[in-house]
Amino acid sequence: MNISGNTIFIPGATSGIGLALALALRAKGNTVVVGGRRAEALARIASEHPGIDTVRVDVADAASIDAAAKEVLARHPELNVLVAMAGIMQVEDWHRPESFLASAEQVVTTNVLGPIRLIGAFVEHLQTRPDATIVTVSSGLAFTPLKATPSYNASKAAIHMLSESIRLQLADTTVKVLELEPPSVRTGLMPGQEDNEHAMPLDEFIAEVVELIETRPEAKEIQVERVKFLRYGEARGDYDQVVATLNATDPHGK
Template sequence: MRINGNTIFIPGASSGIGLALALRLHHAGNQVVIGGRRTELLADIAAQHPGIDTVRIDTTDAASIAAAAHEVIAKHPELNVLVAMAGIMRMEDWTTPGSFLENAEATVTTNLLGPIRLISALIEHLLGQPDATIVTVSSGLAFAPLRVTPTYNATKAAIHQLSETLRLQFAGTSVSVVELVPPSVQTELMPGHQDDPLALPLDEYIDETMSILESQPDATEVQVERVKFLRYGEARGDQAQVIAALNGFAAHVRS
C-alpha cells in the first residue's frame, strides 16, 4: 500500500486507532473519508480538520453499510482503499449461563459481519481501480487468547484467516489485502483502557504503524514490535508462557 495519493474510507474512525490513523493518513497526502454513527462528532472532526470528509454509517446495520458505500463512491469515485476499522471489545463469562450471549452476538456482528459486509459493498468498485487495498484490523489476541474476552479473540482470529484467504483470492487482481495487527493500545475500547500502563500509547502505535506502511509498501501484516510477543508465541514454542503472562497481566490490571 502506498502511503499517499489514495482516497481512503475508514468506517469506525470517530475515535481511537481509527481516528488517529485517519488524521495521519490525511496529513500524509490522502483524501480521507471517515465514517461513524454520531453525526455531531463527525461534524466536529470535519470542522477541526479541513479536507476530511465524513459519512454516517452504522457498521452493525447491513442497510446502513450499503447506503454509506453508495454515498462514498458517488462523492469519491476515485476511492481505492477501505480500512475496515470498527470494532468492540466486551468481557464475557461463559461459566455463568445467560450472561454472555448478548455481548457475544454484538461482538460477532460488529467485528466480523461488519468487515464482511463492508468488503461486499465495495469490492466491485475496488476491483475496478488500478491500485486498490483492503485493510483489515485483527489483534494480537487473534494469536493468544485473553481469558475475559472470548468472542473478541475469536472474531479477531477469524479476521486474520479472512485476510489470509482473501489475499489468495485477489492474487492477480488490482486489490491487495493488508492486515493491521495491533497489540493492546491505550484507547477507550474498554472502560479505563486508555489509562492502562501496560498498553502501548496511541501516538506510539500510530507512529510505528505509519513508519511500517511507508518503509514496507508491500507488507501484508503490519506488526509493531510490541505485538510480536503475542503473534509468534506458537512459532517460538513458548505459547503457554505467553498466554500465562498475558492473562497474569490482565488480572493485575483488573485488581
C-alpha cells in the same frame, strides 16, 4: 499499500486508533473519509479537521453499510483503499449463557459481519482501480487469548483467517489485502484502557504503523514490535508462557 496519493474510507474512525490513523494518513497526502455512527462526532471531526470528509455508517447494520458505500463512492469515485476498522470488545463470563450470549452476538455482528459486509459493498469497485487495498484489522488477541474476552478473541482470529483467504482469492486482481494487527493500545476500547500502563501509547502506535506502511509498501501484515510477543508465541514455542503472562498482567484478564 503506498503511503500517499490514496483515497481512503475508514469506518469506525470517530475516536481511538481509527481517528488517529485517519489524521496521520491525511497528513501523508491522502484524501480521507471517516465513517461513524454518531452524527455529533462526525460534525466535530469535519469542523476540527477541514479536508476530511465524513459519512454516517453503522457497521452492525447491513442497510447502513450499503447506503454509506453508495454515498462514499458517489462523492469519491477514485476511492482505492478501504480500512475495515470498526470493532467492539466486551468482557464476558461463559459460565452462564445469560452472561455471554447477547454480548457474543453483538461482537460477531460488529467485528466479523461488519468487515465482511464492508468488503462486500466495496470489492467490485476496488477491482476497477489500478492499485487498491483492503485493510483489515485483527489483533494480537487473534493469536493469544485474553481470558476475559472470548468473543473478541475469536472475532479477531476470524478476521486474520479471512484476510489470509481473500488475499489468495484476490491475487488475480489489483486489490491487495493488508492486515493490521494492533497490540493493546491506550484507547477507549475497554474501560480503563486509556490509562493502562501495559498498553501502547496511541501516538507511538500510529507513528510506528505509518512508518511500516511507508517503508514496507508490499507488506501483507502490519505488526508493530509490541504485538510480536503475542503474534509469534506459538512459532517461538513459548505459547503457554505468553498466555500466562498476558492474563497475569492485563487488568481485564483476571
